[in-house]
Amino acid sequence: MKIGTRIEASPCRLCGGKERQVLATRGRGMEPLTTVVCRGCGLVSHHPLPDPEEVAAFYATRYRVAYKGGWEPKRKHALRALRGAIARAGRLAPLLPAGGRVLDVGASSGEFTYVMQRAGFAARGIEPNQGYGEFARRTYGVAVETGGLAEAAVAPASLDLVTLNHVLEHLADPWDALRRIGGWLAPGGLLFIEVPDLSGVRKQAANTFHGAHIWNFTPQTLVLLAWRQGFVPLSAEDAAGTSVVFRKRRPGDAPSAGAGPELAERLLRQVATAGSPLAYLLSGAPFTRRAARLRRNIEERITCARHATVRAMADAVITAAGLPTRRREDPIRLDAAA
Numbered sequence: 001m002k003i004g005t006r007i008e009a010s011p012c013r014l015c016g017g018k019e020r021q022v023l024a025t026r027g028r029g030m031e032p033l034t035t036v037v038c039r040g041c042g043l044v045s046h047h048p049l050p051d052p053e054e055v056a057a058f059y060a061t062r063y064r065v066a067y068k069g070g071w072e073p074k075r076k077h078a079l080r081a082l083r084g085a086i087a088r089a090g091r092l093a094p095l096l097p098a099g100g101r102v103l104d105v106g107a108s109s110g111e112f113t114y115v116m117q118r119a120g121f122a123a124r125g126i127e128p129n130q131g132y133g134e135f136a137r138r139t140y141g142v143a144v145e146t147g148g149l150a151e152a153a154v155a156p157a158s159l160d161l162v163t164l165n166h167v168l169e170h171l172a173d174p175w176d177a178l179r180r181i182g183g184w185l186a187p188g189g190l191l192f193i194e195v196p197d198l199s200g201v202r203k204q205a206a207n208t209f210h211g212a213h214i215w216n217f218t219p220q221t222l223v224l225l226a227w228r229q230g231f232v233p234l235s236a237e238d239a240a241g242t243s244v245v246f247r248k249r250r251p252g253d254a255p256s257a258g259a260g261p262e263l264a265e266r267l268l269r270q271v272a273t274a275g276s277p278l279a280y281l282l283s284g285a286p287f288t289r290r291a292a293r294l295r296r297n298i299e300e301r302i303t304c305a306r307h308a309t310v311r312a313m314a315d316a317v318i319t320a321a322g323l324p325t326r327r328r329e330d331p332i333r334l335d336a337a338a
């Protein structure tokens with residue numbers, strides 16, 4: 001199938017449209033991978049969509065081996081995850097009540113769960129990969145359960161925050177995931193989602209699309225999906241990117257515009273113009289990127305070598321960064337006030 005080819009498919013779950021257009025025929029590492037955009041709304045996905053059972057089996061066993069080269073995170077990956085977790089915790093902690101109940105879905109090696117626990121929240125996680133779940137429990141002593149979202153035992157209305165950090169794009173059924181999470185959240189509860197942002201991507205198409213990313217979101221399609229499943233961004237600032245804090249929808253909330261045929265057109269143009277390997281080379285981006293990666297690797301090696309264990313390293317990095325804190329007053333409970 002050629003780039004730009006129009007195909008008929010089953011109704012889009014976001015807009016009901018049946019027409020897709022091929023955005024790319026290769027993924028990372030030049031693997032054959034057909035990615036399409038819905039002409040009706042701009043939602044980008046694999047084509048055909050994978051079988052949900054195959055996806056579940058893949059994450060239970062093969063995923064980390066395929067993409068990270070082992071069953072356990074290397075120390076530098078744990079360090080990187082920890083730094084991301086500290087930044088996320090710093091953003092989310094001020095929005096939570098004292099002792100807030102937090103669930104990290106796709107908890108990976110457990111760093112976010114650990115940082116939130118250290119900050120005084122009742123944090124736990126679920127992680128489908130057995131090796132990573134075991135690592136999280138053993139290394140940080142956190143409550144990370146092995147399993148997928150559909151098997152998770154969570155009482156209705158029992159959580160103040162659910163986080164999905166680079167998880168939604170991997171799920172066979174994001175609609176089902178958000179519906180379940182909506183049931184788990186207590187009144188005033190929040191949902192944090194971060195996914196890669198397809199808009200503005202200037203990399204080669206071959207580096208953009210990923211065999212494990214079934215869905216490729218833009219801010220517009222992410223917000224529309226969340227709206228359909230009962231959520232709205234907490235602020236306009238949130239809605240501008242693909243790292244978003246959502247709250248539950250209330251009467252009077254309006255859906256945001258932006259997902260539609262124009263978005264599909266824009267993405268088609270973007271991929272067409274970003275695709276040239278020569279343009280990419282001439283942009284200087286590969287060199288800047290390589291230099292930045294080298295600097296990061298050196299710094300990480302030094303930090304990793306300084307500590308005897310991953311846990312000791314994590315504790316030192318958290319202490320140096322300072323624990324995330326809540327605001328002095330409890331946040332206004334939006335849903336309760338409505």
Ligand SMILES: [Zn+2]
Nearest residue numbers: 012015038041
């Ligand atoms: Zn659509």
